[in-house]
Amino acid sequence: MSDISGKAFLVVGATGALGSRIARLLADxxxxVTVSGRSADALEGLxxxxxHAVTADLRxxxxxxxxxxxxxxxHGRLDGLVIAAGVVAFGAVTDIDDDTVDDLLLIDFLAPLRLIRAALPVMEAGGVILGISAVVAxxxxxxxAVYSAAKAATAALFTAVRGEARRRKIRVVDVRPPHTETGLANRAIAGEPPKLPTGLDPDAVADRIVEALLGKETDVPSDAF
Incomplete structure (x- = not known):
């Protein structure tokens, strides 16, 4: 998929640091490109x-x-889906309440599952679905612990779905970037982030993700960044 002129991509979580960069690279x-996020103002600000902007709450x-x-x-077609939405929470497993667990699972696991379930039947042969899990997977x-478990479940989902999607000639890619300076840790839905080393440059990570999206890879582990 090196020539993507006229191809249709959906980027979910497009207002985030990585999603916005990926959407812009694809448009360039x-x-x-269809971009989706929870805030209409943030989508417009991209x-x-x-x-094409679509406001949606993945919960x-x-x-x-x-x-x-x-x-x-x-667009009349769908050639690619990028799942870049996600939330994080910090704290011991005994301190994470059920509402926080629900949001983590809804956005980090169930939303990707539902997006895949919706996209696979309508995606063009030769298409690609890419999800951004995390090094904690x-x-x-x-x-x-809860965040790690949700991301590990999502990574397992992508691995398992890959075989199913192959019959439809659709490639499924799981990317697990190391800690990246996206600001996500400072927007945690619960708890305080630990002291973290300086993360990777989001521009470089987005470039690497688009390389995987448009290439032939299906699994991009943390040590590939």
């Missing part, structure tokens, strides 16, 4: 010429299906 290469059960349907309706950390 000539793709038709300033990506020609981008709502029907939101993933609606976003995919809106992208297909707008490989190396679960204390005081991030």
């Amino acid at each position: 290469r000539g793709a038709d 300033g990506i010429d020609g981008a 709502e059960p029907d939101a993933p299906r609606s976003v995919v349907a809106a992208a297909v309706e707008r 490989e190396k679960p950390l204390p005081n991030m």
Whole structure:
């Protein structure tokens, strides 16, 4: 998929540090891009010429299906899906309340599952679905147990779905970048982040993700960044 002019991509979580960069890179290469996020103002503020914006709260059960349907309706096709939405929470497992667990699972696991379920039947042959899990899917950390478990479940989902999607000639990619300076830790839905070393440059990480998206890879572990 090196030539993406006229191809249609949906980027979910497009107002985040990585999602916004990925959406812009795809648009700059000539793709038709639908961007989705929770805030209409933030989507408008992306300033990506020609981008189709769809506001959605991924905690709502029907939101993933609606976003995919809106992208297909707008462009008449779907060639790629990037799942860049996510939330994080910090704290010992005994301190994380059920509401926080629910949000972590809804956004970090159930939303990707629902997006995949909606996208696979309508995606063009030769298409690609890429999800951004995290290094904690490989190396679960204390005081991030629930977040680590949610991301590990999502990584397992992508690995398992890959075989199913192959029959439809669709590539499924799981990328697990190391700690990146996205600001996500400072927007945690619970708890305080630990002292973290300086993370990777989000521009470099987004470039690497787009390389995987448009190439032939299916698994991009943390040590590939």
